[in-house]
Amino acid sequence: MTHRELQRLLARRRVLKGALGGVCAHSASALGLPLFFGNAAQALAAMPAQDQRILVVMELSGGNDGLNTLVPYADDAYYRHRPNIGIKPARLRKIDDRFGFSPGMAGFERLYKDGKLAIVHGCGYDQPSFSHFTSMAYWHTAAPNSGGEFGWVGQLADALAPEAAPNFLVNIDGTQSLAVRSRTHTPVVFDDPEKFVRKGFFQERPVFEHMAHAGDTANPTQRYLLDVARSAQDASALVREAWARYQTPVDYGIYSVDLDKVVALIEADLPTRLYYVAYRYNAFDTHVHQGDLHARQLTYVADAVLGFMQDLQRIGRAQDVTLLIFSEFGRRVPENTSLGTDHGTANLMFMVGDNVKGGHYGTPPSLTQLDEGDNLLHTMDFRRVYATAIEGWMGLSGSERLLGGRFDPLPIFG
Numbered sequence: 001m002t003h004r005e006l007q008r009l010l011a012r013r014r015v016l017k018g019a020l021g022g023v024c025a026h027s028a029s030a031l032g033l034p035l036f037f038g039n040a041a042q043a044l045a046a047m048p049a050q051d052q053r054i055l056v057v058m059e060l061s062g063g064n065d066g067l068n069t070l071v072p073y074a075d076d077a078y079y080r081h082r083p084n085i086g087i088k089p090a091r092l093r094k095i096d097d098r099f100g101f102s103p104g105m106a107g108f109e110r111l112y113k114d115g116k117l118a119i120v121h122g123c124g125y126d127q128p129s130f131s132h133f134t135s136m137a138y139w140h141t142a143a144p145n146s147g148g149e150f151g152w153v154g155q156l157a158d159a160l161a162p163e164a165a166p167n168f169l170v171n172i173d174g175t176q177s178l179a180v181r182s183r184t185h186t187p188v189v190f191d192d193p194e195k196f197v198r199k200g201f202f203q204e205r206p207v208f209e210h211m212a213h214a215g216d217t218a219n220p221t222q223r224y225l226l227d228v229a230r231s232a233q234d235a236s237a238l239v240r241e242a243w244a245r246y247q248t249p250v251d252y253g254i255y256s257v258d259l260d261k262v263v264a265l266i267e268a269d270l271p272t273r274l275y276y277v278a279y280r281y282n283a284f285d286t287h288v289h290q291g292d293l294h295a296r297q298l299t300y301v302a303d304a305v306l307g308f309m310q311d312l313q314r315i316g317r318a319q320d321v322t323l324l325i326f327s328e329f330g331r332r333v334p335e336n337t338s339l340g341t342d343h344g345t346a347n348l349m350f351m352v353g354d355n356v357k358g359g360h361y362g363t364p365p366s367l368t369q370l371d372e373g374d375n376l377l378h379t380m381d382f383r384r385v386y387a388t389a390i391e392g393w394m395g396l397s398g399s400e401r402l403l404g405g406r407f408d409p410l411p412i413f414g
Helices: 003-019 076-081 106-113 132-141 152-160 202-213 220-245 259-267 290-314 382-393
Strands: 054-060 117-124 169-172 188-190 274-279 321-326 347-352 359-361
Touching: 054 152, 054 259, 106 117, 106 290, 117 382, 152 169, 152 274, 169 259, 188 220, 220 259, 259 274, 259 290, 274 290, 290 321, 321 382, 347 382
Parallel strands: 054 274, 054 321, 117 359, 169 188, 169 274
Antiparallel strands: 117 347, 321 347
């Protein structure tokens, strides 16, 4: 499909969208932790049509410390394990009588109390790896202790759109993530929208231009290469144009984690339904002097996520989008001698959106019954959260085909 043809298709979608525009909650926590909702009407809002739903996945690379993200301040064991880096109750943004967010996470506190943030406790997998590379590969492919050739988001794209619709899958990063590797889709991967062009030597540019405008061929290999070249050229033009037109009064804080770029593409009405972004460069690997650094990064994340939700409201698409947030592992429970934390196991996951039933899900791991390495024992297989996104949000039944087994979705979407 050429750039002009795709633009005409998008214009027809806008017209149709304008013409058609007029046309009991509970928590899964075994501990009975509370839910909060902004109002009943919002909690019972109708879900958008399945073909309009968008899933955005955010990766917090490096192994975020869940215990200092959502602090179990009512548990004395937390302060015994962390006499120096434990965050005192008076500084926390308390959301109930047991838990409070890190001091700078005003955005998460607001989303939670508005009923738009689901907290999933104790996420992990059996025989956990403490290697960043290995554990992240397990999370990317939804295949713990084995790995896989394709990513779970890429496989989801294959299942949702087996005909490989152009620009269905977008990865905003400096390099492509394994999570979006697909059998049939070519993910759109970019970092800076203004510089999004096909990479290559200057002398190769005429070849790229020729391939993108060449006619059809009967040779299947040549046809594939031509399709890739055309798709890359069309995608880069659309992304640059969307970013050039994007203007927003919404404040994302210091670091948007590329979520503003996601809104720019959604506002431009690209056919993308799966986005993947990351807080990069192992930023959450807090082995040394964790306190201020970790709190600052969590503030950036919370501000960016709140800004993202407000920006989606501004363009009228908040009902269509859910955000899933994860990290490849948590941190060890006791602080180390460098006033940081070492690689651990079980962690929190978050889901954010207007259609999310906010609250606590799952069972928080015990801080007194640890493994031999002083790590949390996971209480929730992380693939249950993936299954929730796949079945509960994207509306695709049979998530076991993507996840290597049956994992019951959580009632985050009813």
